Amino acid sequence: MTVYRPDSLASFGKQWSQMTCSCLALDLTCCSVLGHSWLTPHCCSFLISSGVEDNMKWKDRDLKRLTALDLTAPASDALLKNRKNAWIQVAGHPGSFAPAGPNTIWKKRMEKENYETKTYQALMDEPLRDMVPTFHREVEYNGEYFIEMEDLLQHFSDPNIMDIKMGKRTFLELEVKNPVLRKDLYEKMVTIDPDAPTEEEKKQEAITKLRYMQFREQESSTADLGFRIEAIRMSGEPPNTNLKKTKSKEQVAQVILKFFKCQYPALDTLLTRLISIREKFENSKFFKCHEIIGSSLLIMYDAEKTGAWMIDFAKTIPVDSSLTLDHRSPWRIGTHEDGYLSGLDNLIMIVQGIVDDRHENVTVTEAAKGES
Numbered sequence: 001m002t003v004y005r006p007d008s009l010a011s012f013g014k015q016w017s018q019m020t021c022s023c024l025a026l027d028l029t030c031c032s033v034l035g036h037s038w039l040t041p042h043c044c045s046f047l048i049s050s051g052v053e054d055n056m057k058w059k060d061r062d063l064k065r066l067t068a069l070d071l072t073a074p075a076s077d078a079l080l081k082n083r084k085n086a087w088i089q090v091a092g093h094p095g096s097f098a099p100a101g102p103n104t105i106w107k108k109r110m111e112k113e114n115y116e117t118k119t120y121q122a123l124m125d126e127p128l129r130d131m132v133p134t135f136h137r138e139v140e141y142n143g144e145y146f147i148e149m150e151d152l153l154q155h156f157s158d159p160n161i162m163d164i165k166m167g168k169r170t171f172l173e174l175e176v177k178n179p180v181l182r183k184d185l186y187e188k189m190v191t192i193d194p195d196a197p198t199e200e201e202k203k204q205e206a207i208t209k210l211r212y213m214q215f216r217e218q219e220s221s222t223a224d225l226g227f228r229i230e231a232i233r234m235s236g237e238p239p240n241t242n243l244k245k246t247k248s249k250e251q252v253a254q255v256i257l258k259f260f261k262c263q264y265p266a267l268d269t270l271l272t273r274l275i276s277i278r279e280k281f282e283n284s285k286f287f288k289c290h291e292i293i294g295s296s297l298l299i300m301y302d303a304e305k306t307g308a309w310m311i312d313f314a315k316t317i318p319v320d321s322s323l324t325l326d327h328r329s330p331w332r333i334g335t336h337e338d339g340y341l342s343g344l345d346n347l348i349m350i351v352q353g354i355v356d357d358r359h360e361n362v363t364v365t366e367a368a369k370g371e372s
């Protein structure tokens with residue numbers, strides 16, 4: 001077998017993936033003979049996740065050294081084949097994620113500021129770390145910045161996925177003063193509700209981002225309940241993002257019940273998890289001084305497991321040191337309150353309601369099944 005040295009990698013070009021294949025094919029003996037200073041993070045994730053590191057008795061310091069390596073190439077096909085699931089993204093910016101290995105993904109930084117990296121870094125030192133994907137590092141690749149983090153899909157087989165956007169406010173305070181009129185947002189508004197624009201907006205055929213965001217908040221459950229269901233993906237099906245008008249508590253409860261197909265043990269697990277997220281969030285030092293806008297709860301379940309995690313911190317921003325946020329008080333400009341915990345309170349209340357009414361709900365859903 002050919003042994004490649006790190007200094008030869010730069011000129012590797014197309015042979016890179018072949019080399020990665022060889023690397024994966026290495027047995028433990030070869031690995032220890034080769035040493036590991038040249039392995040890519042992809043190989044590294046693979047080895048770590050497959051428990052190889054235990055067999056090799058690597059020490060913490062070695063693992064740290066491995067994860068600190070610079071990324072030299074995107075994940076090869078060979079490595080991606082080791083992933084349990086194809087990449088599924090139910091909401092958010094298209095094209096901003098890339099599978100990075102069997103257990104990690106890269107998220108491209110869309111904002112100028114790296115608020116998301118800073119948030120993940122801070123949360124890794126808080127009890128909330130169990131409630132978010134594990135953060136690995138920020139990577140610069142081809143002049144762009146990415147966050148390498150845990151791929152939550154790895155814990156499931158072809159899961160059902162729900163993305164819930166949290167908070168009563170979905171725009172930043174600085175966006176309030178942005179006067180730019182946008183035709184694309186006008187068009188999006190008309191697609192959702194042709195009667196929504198005012199006469200003046202119809203003439204201009206353009207609206208500000210603030211106007212669009214507030215329209216979306218009113219149209220959905222965000223304004224009243226402090227969260228909205230952004231997207232759902234049922235196992236084996238493509239994502240459904242057509243939930244913009246799910247508004248009342250009853251409508252939300254119906255969507256959640258249908259999503260869980262009346263599987264009450266999964267709903268019980270979800271409820272416990274949401275309560276735990278709330279408790280840790282309430283006690284988080286970080287969130288006392290950061291507003292959290294546009295963040296989601298990612299809920300997933302399959303036949304065996306149920307999980308929920310906080311994701312998307314691109315707009316999680318420090319507030320003035322004179323402010324302490326409770327994430328429940330109503331927002332006025334300058335307070336930076338975002339209503340995240342009000343939303344979580346309502347979501348917990350709705351899930352609790354479903355769980356409490358389980359006998360009644362079974363009858364309702366059975367009846368609905370019969371109708372369809």
Ligand SMILES: Nc1ncnc2c1ncn2[C@@H]1O[C@H](COP(=O)(O)OP(=O)(O)O)[C@@H](O)[C@H]1O
Pocket residue numbers: 088089090091092093094096097105107133149150151152153161163296298311312313314
């Ligand atoms: N760590 C993760 N593991 C698995 N899926 C993820 C993870 N992070 C995001 N996703 C998927 O990508 C979608 C968008 O993620 P998000 O971070 O909200 O991106 P954006 O900033 O573009 O809104 C989520 O709804 C989910 O389907």
Ligand SMILES: [Mg+2]
Pocket residue numbers: 091092093294295296312
């Ligand atoms: Mg998002």
